[in-house]
Amino acid sequence: MAGENYVLALDQGTTSSRAIIFNKGGHIVAKAQKEFDQIYPATGWVEHDPMEILYSQLQSVSSVLAQEKVRVKDIVSIGITNQRETTILWDKRSGKPVYNAIVWQCRRTAEICEGLKAQGLEDYVKAKTGLLIDAYFSGTKIKWILDNVPGVREQALAGNILFGTVETWLIWKLTGGKAHVTDYSNASRTMLFDVDKLCWDETLCEKLDIPMSILPKPVPSSMVYGTVARGIIGIEALEGIPISSAIGDQPAALFGQGCFKPGQAKNTYGTGCFLLLNTGVKRIESKNKLLTGVAWGIGDEVEYCIEGSAFNAGSVIKWLRDELHLIDTASRCDELAESVPDANGGYFVPAFTGLGAPYWDMYARGCMVGLTRGFNRAHFARAVLESITLQVMDLMKAMMADSGLTFSELRVDGGACVSNIMMQIQANLLGINISRPKTVETTALGAAYLSGLAVGFWKDKEEIEKIREVERIFTPQVDRETADKMYAGWQRAVERSMGWELPI
Numbered sequence: 001m002a003g004e005n006y007v008l009a010l011d012q013g014t015t016s017s018r019a020i021i022f023n024k025g026g027h028i029v030a031k032a033q034k035e036f037d038q039i040y041p042a043t044g045w046v047e048h049d050p051m052e053i054l055y056s057q058l059q060s061v062s063s064v065l066a067q068e069k070v071r072v073k074d075i076v077s078i079g080i081t082n083q084r085e086t087t088i089l090w091d092k093r094s095g096k097p098v099y100n101a102i103v104w105q106c107r108r109t110a111e112i113c114e115g116l117k118a119q120g121l122e123d124y125v126k127a128k129t130g131l132l133i134d135a136y137f138s139g140t141k142i143k144w145i146l147d148n149v150p151g152v153r154e155q156a157l158a159g160n161i162l163f164g165t166v167e168t169w170l171i172w173k174l175t176g177g178k179a180h181v182t183d184y185s186n187a188s189r190t191m192l193f194d195v196d197k198l199c200w201d202e203t204l205c206e207k208l209d210i211p212m213s214i215l216p217k218p219v220p221s222s223m224v225y226g227t228v229a230r231g232i233i234g235i236e237a238l239e240g241i242p243i244s245s246a247i248g249d250q251p252a253a254l255f256g257q258g259c260f261k262p263g264q265a266k267n268t269y270g271t272g273c274f275l276l277l278n279t280g281v282k283r284i285e286s287k288n289k290l291l292t293g294v295a296w297g298i299g300d301e302v303e304y305c306i307e308g309s310a311f312n313a314g315s316v317i318k319w320l321r322d323e324l325h326l327i328d329t330a331s332r333c334d335e336l337a338e339s340v341p342d343a344n345g346g347y348f349v350p351a352f353t354g355l356g357a358p359y360w361d362m363y364a365r366g367c368m369v370g371l372t373r374g375f376n377r378a379h380f381a382r383a384v385l386e387s388i389t390l391q392v393m394d395l396m397k398a399m400m401a402d403s404g405l406t407f408s409e410l411r412v413d414g415g416a417c418v419s420n421i422m423m424q425i426q427a428n429l430l431g432i433n434i435s436r437p438k439t440v441e442t443t444a445l446g447a448a449y450l451s452g453l454a455v456g457f458w459k460d461k462e463e464i465e466k467i468r469e470v471e472r473i474f475t476p477q478v479d480r481e482t483a484d485k486m487y488a489g490w491q492r493a494v495e496r497s498m499g500w501e502l503p504i
Contacts, residue, residue: 005076007452008064008238009444010057012082012166013249014103014271015318017057019064020444021075024457026467028441029070032063039100044107044353047100050088053166054173062234072237078174078228079245079451081252081443082166084189087141089152089214090169092162095177099149101166102141105271105311105353109140110362112208116140121207128204130188130195130283130292135362136311138165139191143208156211163214165190167246174243176229182216183246184302188293193218195283195293198302220297221247222450245450249443250274251295251305256446257411257437258468260461265399265407267392268443269416272356273310275395277403278303288398289358298453306402308357308395312350312366313388314416319352320384326377330416336381338421343383345370347493350387355498358398364498370489385419389426390490396430409433413442420474427474429483434474 004023011018015038020031034056039047065072085104090097102108113133116125125133135141142163146153155161164172168182187193187200192210194201198218205212219225222245228238247255250268254276257266262280267273276295283292283304295305317333320326327333347369349355354362368383400406410426412434417423427434439445452458476483 004070005074005457006070007448007457008061008075008078009448009451010061010078010080010170011249011441011444011447012053012057012080012170014083014105017053017060018444019057019060020441020448021064021070022445022448026439026445026449026464028439030064030067031441032060032067034060034063042108046103046106046353048086048103050090050097050101050169053101054170057170058232058234061238065235065237075238075241076457077242077244077451077455078238079447080167080170080243081247081249081447082170082186084165084186084248084250085136085138085141086166087138087145087163088166088169089142089145089161089163091155091160092177093160095173098152098155098161099145102144104136106141107135107353107362109135109144112140112143113362116207119207125191125204126285128194128201129191130285131191132289132291132360133191134360136356137189137191139204139208139210142210146210156214159213161214162216164216168216171225171243171246174228174232175226178229179226180216181219181225181246183221184218184294184297185221185248185251186246187218189248195304220299221245222296222298222454224454242455244454245447247296247447247450250276250307252446253413253443254278254305254446255296255449256442256444257413258465259411260465263405264411266411266413266442269313269388269412269414269422271313271315273313273388273391273395275308275392275399277306277399277405279306279403280304284402286398286402288401289360290395290398290402291357296450298450306399308398310388310391310395311353311356313391314414315352316350316384316387317416320381326380333381333384334419334421336378337385340378340382343386344375344379345372346375346379346383347489348380348383348387349493349497350384351497355494358394359494359498361498367493367497369493369496385422386425386486388416389422389429390487392426393429393487393490407432409435411435411437413437413440415440423474424477427476428478429487431476431480431483435470436472436474438469438471
């Protein structure tokens with residue numbers, strides 16, 4: 001619309017790349033999406049083609065601009081949010097990747113992690129990075145590429161190789177190789193970053209034999225990193241527009257949900273489940289195997305969060321559709337689940353790539369327990385949805401123990417949160433209100449907000465806070481005894497998945 005300005009958000013996710021244009025009211029004006037291939041070279045291994053990541057993102061931008069719902073000259077800035085931990089190394093001379101991107105879900109570096117633990121580095125890693133030693137994070141993925149792809153380590157030592165998580169890769173490409181940066185939120189998921197000093201940790205780089213010359217410059221999440229270079233195929237019209245935010249997908253959603261005060265929390269139901277609690281300018285060290293890190297940096301101010309993650313959430317519904325062919329659409333899973341009152345005693349543990357917080361068992365695998373002859377497809381669908389909400393219950397219990405806070409509300413987002421039946425099950429389990437916003441694309445919205453703040457499109461967080469609109473609130477509809485009984489059954493199922501009993 002003539003006279004209005006807009007912010008373009010690039011949301012580069014695990015299974016697709018999206019481009020979304022927001023107006024000053026935080027409303028979606030136009031969006032486009034492009035899926036890309038998942039590569040599984042071996043059991044527990046997950047890869048992406050970095051060039052396909054780039055091209056799918058450019059195609060989504062081209063598609064959203066082709067809708068002609070806004071004038072390109074009215075786009076004031078671009079923000080980027082991305083799948084975290086996914087690791088890319090490329091030759092800075094040719095701009096070509098030296099290997100496929102190793103995805104955050106990939107477990108190939110489990111043995112490297114065990115080696116770090118054997119060296120007694122767990123306490124050091126936790127103190128410096130806020131993380132646990134796990135194959136989830138970027139550091140061991142970098143080492144794997146350096147150690148296993150012929151010639152790459154030699155080229156890295158010669159100064160010809162660059163590392164980046166996905167936002168770094170996109171910014172480097174979009175600026176024509178002028179900006180090699182990573183924001184604090186993404187840096188704090190590498191297992192190489194000192195989250196208190198906001199710099200790379202020399203000791204950890206040395207232990208993993210990673211040349212520090214390949215690492216990008218850590219920067220705040222909201223600032224101008226550069227502008228779109230000339231001749232970027234498919235988006236030539238965006239030349240000169242500032243790229244002014246970068247933030248990992250989960251803290252982006254925390255920001256997009258308006259969780260600006262310590263004690264506010266959100267959960268994203270995406271490929272995985274990610275529960276984040278804003279702890280303000282203070283970093284809280286977890287005693288319950290949760291992670292701490294930078295939520296975002298704006299100017300000189302840095303805010304922290306506690307995070308718990310479950311590796312598989314929306315991906316389980318996709319598995320039902322694409323691998324098992326039990327459903328043909330995601331909405332069909334809801335229909336089946338709503339047709340039965342419960343899962344008929346069945347529990348599904350979706351540990352396809354191990355279990356995340358608070359268990360951190362990289363060797364756990366998926367299982368279904370409690371089957372009887374009366375168990376049918378509808379019960380399976382119900383058990384799948386329940387498995388997602390029960391993982392959130394695990395995270396919430398650990399987070400309350402760490403923070404000493406009692407939650408009265410959980411703000412939710414992500415593609416799978418559109419499921420009314422799943423959100424109701426979640427409210428029942430947690431015993432608190434579940435608040436779903438009108439704009440569920442809060443990951444992209446968070447990137448847009450941070451980008452707009454950097455160029456003055458929005459004045460401050462207070463202006464943004466007033467924008468949030470609630471679509472629906474789900475209230476608990478079962479008693480605590482029923483919810484606790486369901487959770488106790490889940491804990492027994494998790495024991496089977498890990499093959500050992502949980503400590504009492």
